[in-house]
Amino acid sequence: MYTLLIADDEALEREGLELMIRHMLPDTFKFLHAENGRRAIQLAEEARPDFIFMDIKMPGIQGLEAVREILAKYPATRIVMITAHDYFTYAKESLALGVRDYLLKPAKREEVLEVLKTLIAETEEARRERDERLEMQEKLSQLLPLAENELSLMLMLECVQEIEVEQLAHLLNLQWPKGYAMVLSFARHAAKDWEGFQLVKKEVYEAIKQFAKPNLSCLVSPVVGHQMALFIPLPPGQPGYSQRVKSLEWGERVKNLIEERFHLTVSVGIGSIREGWDGMSRSYREAVRVCADDQDLFSVRHYDDIAQSSGQRVITLDEEKKLLDALLRQDKLEAANRFALFWERLMESEPAHLPRLRGEVIGLLLYLSRSTQAGDGAELISTLSAIEDRETLRQGAQLWLDTFIDGLKEEKERGRSHVLQRALLYIGQKYKEDISMEQSAEYVNLSPYYFSKLFKQHTGENFIDYVTRLRMEEAKRLIGEQRLSLKEICFEVGYNDPNYFSRVFKKTTGMTPTEYRQQLEKPSPC
Structure with a gap:
């Protein structure tokens, strides 16, 4: 049910309009009445009606003034102005304010019905769009953590595909010109430490995520083996050396958080600042390389420090x-x-x-x-x-x-096999026509030289011999059917010269087409 506010200084007009609408659309509206603009504004604030029928000319606050105030607070409210002919210019002004429509007094039943049906349809469409938007937002809120995991894993596992990374970054609303990686490595030397980590791994992940994301605006990876990674954007206006010092401080904070809350030993490696997502992946590799352990003098190490000290x-x-x-x-x-x-x-x-x-x-x-x-x-x-x-x-x-x-070799063989399969399928469809090796090579987008070598390697025949064999097999089949003359068979299998066809057939089978047909026609000795 919808709420309809009728604002008119004449009670008979309000009651007559309500009676008309109740008769046309029963059980559709809850009605509110306002005798002036001030009361219309009050009811709009109290009841938040779906629709308002507003008379332009009323005592006190005029209709247009009331419309301005209501739409300023509740812009989604659908308002229809009611006006006499004398105030038609005001009706046009109301449309500029965002009023949905206007009706001329005395309003006709058909016009009122059409306006209401339009308003109801617009409202239902808006609600449907809102529900779809809310459903999409809910799905997106569930998808974003998965997208964050996927992006961080792509950076960790060196699977950076530019298009996929950009799509994930766009989904997560990330625009990072520069950044660096921080790797957290949990101790595995003592069985007790490792077993303890396995028991609280999920809690550790959540604790790091809740601590790091608000402070560093970073990506937090899932735990892979005994490590997890943070991918951190470079704050604007931060010089490299200053950021290196700050990153070490944050590394210490994360380390202290884990050790104090979970009593786990963790070491931290930090990569250098790099540009782009590919650079982030490289920074991760650097962080992995310098990640210390519980036996090291420094439990938080920066790649740039190690590179400088080692020369x-x-x-x-x-x-x-x-x-x-x-x-x-x-x-x-x-x-x-x-x-x-x-x-x-x-x-x-x-x-x-x-x-x-x-x-x-x-x-x-x-x-x-x-x-x-x-x-x-x-x-x-x-x-x-x-x-x-x-x-x-x-x-x-x-x-x-x-x-x-080995993987590269297998992939290469699969690729070659796929190309050959396409080529053989093409030849099987075209061998009865004037087909050439160059046409076949072009079809699979290879140079004729490479195609020729590849074809011979995989089929054991050169291109001409392979096509000739297909044609001869088809010719023998057609001769056996005895439907076509030898001349017709010659053209059917792709030759234009019957004499040339006969020579090729004899070279292949050891007999002419005529001799082959006669042999087939001989009665069986049995």
Whole structure:
């Protein structure tokens, strides 16, 4: 039921309009009456009517003044002005204020009915849109935490796909030109510590999220293995060194929160400030590499501090790219040799510190996993994080490198197989026409040279022999049916010259088409 306020200084007008509407639309409205503009404003505030029929000319506060005040407070109210012909110019002014319609006195039944039906339809549509919007907001509120988890995992697991990341960032309303990563690593050396962490893992996650998000406006990742990450935007106007100091202070605060509330040992690694989402992912790798443990002198470490104190990175960007290039070329020997050099340098820089050694290896392999789109980042972190001796770590890393190359080979073979299947399907549809290898190569978007090599490798035949075999098999089938003449069969299987067709047929089968037909027509000896 809707509430309809009728504002008119003449009681008979109000009562007559109500009676008319009750008769046309029974059980549809609750009616309110106002004898002047002041009372109309009061009732609008008290009862919040859905619709108002407002007379323009009333004593005291005029209709238009009342409309201005009501719509200023309740802009969604649907108001219809009622006017005599003498005040038609005022009716036009009311429309400019946001009034939905106007009626001329004396209002006709049909006009009143049409206006009310329009108002009801608009109200129902507005309610439907509001309900849909509320439902969408509810769904979005449930989706946002999932989107945050997905985005943070993409950054952690080196799965940065620009379009997907931008879509998730847009959904989360994130515009971060620069930022950095902070990694929290929970102790696993003592069984008691690890078991304790497993029991309160969800509570730890919620506590960090409630503490960090309001203070740092950051993304908080789910727990992966024994680690979780915060991705933190760079506040505007903060110079790099000042922000490094502040990030270390925040690292200490998070560490103290976890240790005091949950009595867990946690260490913190912080990456350098970088641009874009790809830079965030790289900052995460840096944070993983320098993440300390409970046996270290510093339990909160910043990548820039470690890089400055050691003088240089263990492996340069150029060396990373060369190792990646060896993987992409699927050269296991070169990849193994380059990793061996990297390992030797690691052993020189971190001979007695397994956690940092492990962090360097995991960081490098995450980068390679993402760049080759091979391997499972979550499984990589899980398996290598559980390793507790250097030789097993080296062997495990080498196995992952081999896995990346095997994955690339399999993907390449699948791609080739898919291309060949499309080509063979195309040839199967077109071999009765004047088809060429160049046309087929163009169809699958390969150069004729590469297509020719690929075709021979997978079918064991060159293109001409393959098409000829298809044509001859079809010719033999048609000859056996005895429906068409040999000349018609020649054209049917893609040849324009019967003599050439006959020569090809004899070369393939050892007999001419005529001889083949005669052989088929010979009566069986039985």
